[in-house]
Amino acid sequence: MSQDSFVPLAAPVGVFDSGVGGLSVLRHIRALLPHERLVYFADSGFAPYGGKPESVVVDRALSISAFLIAQGAKALVVACNTATVAAIKALRARYPLMPIVGVEPGLKPASLLSRIGKVGVLATELTLSGEKFLQLRDQINLTSKAQFILRGCPGLVEQIERGELDSEATLAMLEGYIVPLLDQDIDTLVLGCTHYPFVRATIEKVINGASRRDVVVIDTGEAVARQLLRLLEAGGLVNPGDGSGAQLEAFSSANASALSAAFLRLLGLAQEVREVRVASIAP
Incomplete structure (x- = not known):
């Protein structure tokens, strides 16, 4: 065409x-x-x-x-x-x-929704190291006080591709990625990969298991x-x-x-x- x-x-x-x-x-x-x-x-x-x-x-x-x-x-x-x-x-x-x-990962809406300015971001390593992502983060940092805490998630896409949305292995993997973010007191979590909304229920299980029902999860679809x-x-x-x-x-x-x-x-x-x-x- x-x-x-x-x-x-x-x-x-x-x-x-x-x-x-x-x-x-x-x-x-x-x-x-x-x-x-x-x-x-x-x-x-x-x-x-x-x-x-x-x-x-x-x-x-x-x-x-x-x-x-x-x-x-x-x-x-x-x-x-x-x-x-x-x-x-x-x-x-x-x-x-x-x-x-x-x-684009929902950094801007996350910065606006966060009450204390601590935002966790789950994404692939290539996304988090990409020039476009880093420019977006830096631009938002100029106009907000949000602190973005980045976490690469190796292996998670493969779990989702295999259909393991709520398996014990996927739960354990997500606990390893999310609990350290919760320990840093994030109140907002960005799903920075289009695969991740399909394990949102498991992500929320991890958040609730840590008694952090106040954390807002953002999907930009x-x-x-x-x-x-x-x-x-x-x-x-x-x-x-x-x-x-x-x-x-x-x-x-x-x-x-x-x-x-x-x-x-x-x-x-x-x-x-x-x-x-x-x-x-x-x-």
Whole structure:
């Protein structure tokens, strides 16, 4: 699709993540924009992104975006914190006229909600070390007194990809990540990876087990959906719908049945998934 050509309102919105985490964003998009056609790509064959070099993540983001645009996508949602931090600048440079929405950890709302200015942030190591994330943190520090206490969570994405949302192993892992933050008296906790909302119940179990019911947990998926709506409205690209109901297509770079099972388990959707190979492209 060339960017200077007519874009049909019924063209789909492309959404991608390293795996199933982006489904937490997809559910908010489906709720807010019920008439939009959606194409979801899970790069499970290359998951997780968090432990990979930034150049690899940029290449995958560019390659998947090219695939989604070949499917007719009129807008892109990078439903992955790590990919947003690593690749959003490259994507916007390559497709300057296309609405592109990334995922940012909810540092700003957390700074406003925190009563004592101590905010814990759970995310992948690549997200926490990324230039975009650190710039956002520093900008907020200039205008607020919030202290952000960062905690990388190696292994958590893999647990969620395996469907271990409330297993003893996942609970123990989350206790190891969250209890030290609670010991530093945080009153707000940011879920800085789109996978993490799927273990929110287990996260809250850890918080409640530490007798800290005052801690506010922040998930930014709804804010992403609202930003997508704003950009589609600004470009005159909102699909008003024809009463036939929105369509959803799904692709995976790994086992299709695993993503189908995740759709059913996490969203309650019986979704057909096609397995595809997306070749890498030069940045």
